[in-house]
Amino acid sequence: MSQLILKGINKKYENAEHYSVQDFNIEIEQGELIVLVGPSGCGKSTTLRMIAGLEDITEGEFILDGEVVNDKSSKERDIAMVFQSYALYPHMSVEENVGYGLKLRKTDKQEMGKLVSKVSEDLGLTPYLERKPKDLSGGQRQRVALGRAMVRTPKLYLMDEPLSNLDAKLRTVMRTEISRMHREKGVITIYVTHDQTEAMTMADRIVVMSMGEVQQIGTPRELYNNPKNIFVATFIGQPQMNIVRGEFDGQNFNCDAFSIALPEGDAKQLSDLGYQGKQIVLGVRQQNIRDEQLYKDAFPGSKFTATPVNIEYLGDHVSAFFEVEKGNLFCAKLSTSTDAVVDTPHEFVVEGTKLYYFDPETENAIFYK
Ligand code: ADP
Ligand code: MG
DSSP, rough: OOOOEEEEEOOTTTTTTSSSHHHEEEETTTTEEEEEEESSSOOOOHHHHHTSSOOEEEEEEEEEEEEEEEOOOOHHHHHEEESSSSSOOTTTHHHHHHOOOOOOOTTTTHHHHHHHHHHHHHOOOOGTTTGGGGGGHHHHHHHHHHHHHHHHHSSSEEEEEETSSOOOOHHHHHHHHHHHHHHHHHEEEEHHHHHHHHHHOSSSEEEETTTTTTEEOOOOOHHHSOOBBBHHHOOOOSOOEEEEEEEOOOEEEEOOEEEEEOOOOHHHHHHHHOOOEEEEEEEOOGGGEOOOOHHHHEEEEEEEEEEOOEEEEOOSSEEEEEEETTEEEEEEEOTTTOOOOOOOOOOOOEEESEEEEEEEOOOOOOOOO
């Protein structure tokens, strides 16, 4: 059973002014697939490289199976890694590349043959075993790099954007394959990506990072339903959550574009927390802005009229965009039977059961549901 603990991990590069990673804390249990996600430069790779032993940990402790391993080498930590740049050995065949880690560890020849054929089969590499990397496509090379890591059963798998060189279709196939192989092995996997869809679909738990700091850790469901702050709310979930600042008068939320009654329970909580007469930030997901009569009847207090500046037909739904303040477009995900027309005032309704509220100063969620 493996267990991994990061305790107050900080990283400041030698010549850097600022910390690249600040106060990173997590406990990871056997078999978990953890995804670090966040925009470029937020410290994901730095965190992964510290875990890998490729970068020093400036402050804090990395504990693997009860032992502080800050000063241990990558090899001693027993980690297999996959990076975006696959760095295969050009003079070796696919088979030799995949088996290389096993050969280094002096694995029995027969055993090695079995493991290499199994992983090659799983990754669809069997027809190319004799080829050299230069005779493979980008996607095939990336699969060889994955195979090279997954052929072993280390204490930890670390993957840094391993799919970002692949086209969208292959990425979808590969992320299923990685999840499946991870489940089969039951080895802790830490996977880095800037792509929230990859995070949502693969992770047992997601760590959302921004500017070197962990914003929130939770299951995909937890982060989607209960984002801790505006950053997480707008980063997690496709399509993106709409947010707008306005005033809460004790019952209604009023912004330039609309005024809607908030559900009684929400209004009471906001009032109890002292937000009456104050500015708040309202968050509403695209699928919770509707225009069907059924919803208008159910939420009569939260109807409003707005003029779509753009309407996109997407086959299974229609996206209608309207401006709520300068430079802030709300998007409503409507049914394809909508009669909304561009540049023509249209009546919308906010489904009042699924609203999010944030403090405009701290940007934190005002309360959790
Ligand atoms: P991510 O992987 O999330 O895109 P990184 O971990 O690569 O982010 O980078 C986090 C921050 O640390 C960035 O501001 C980056 O410029 C800085 N950084 C990364 N590597 C180095 C380095 N070797 N020396 C100095 N600063 C670095
Ligand atoms: Mg990176």
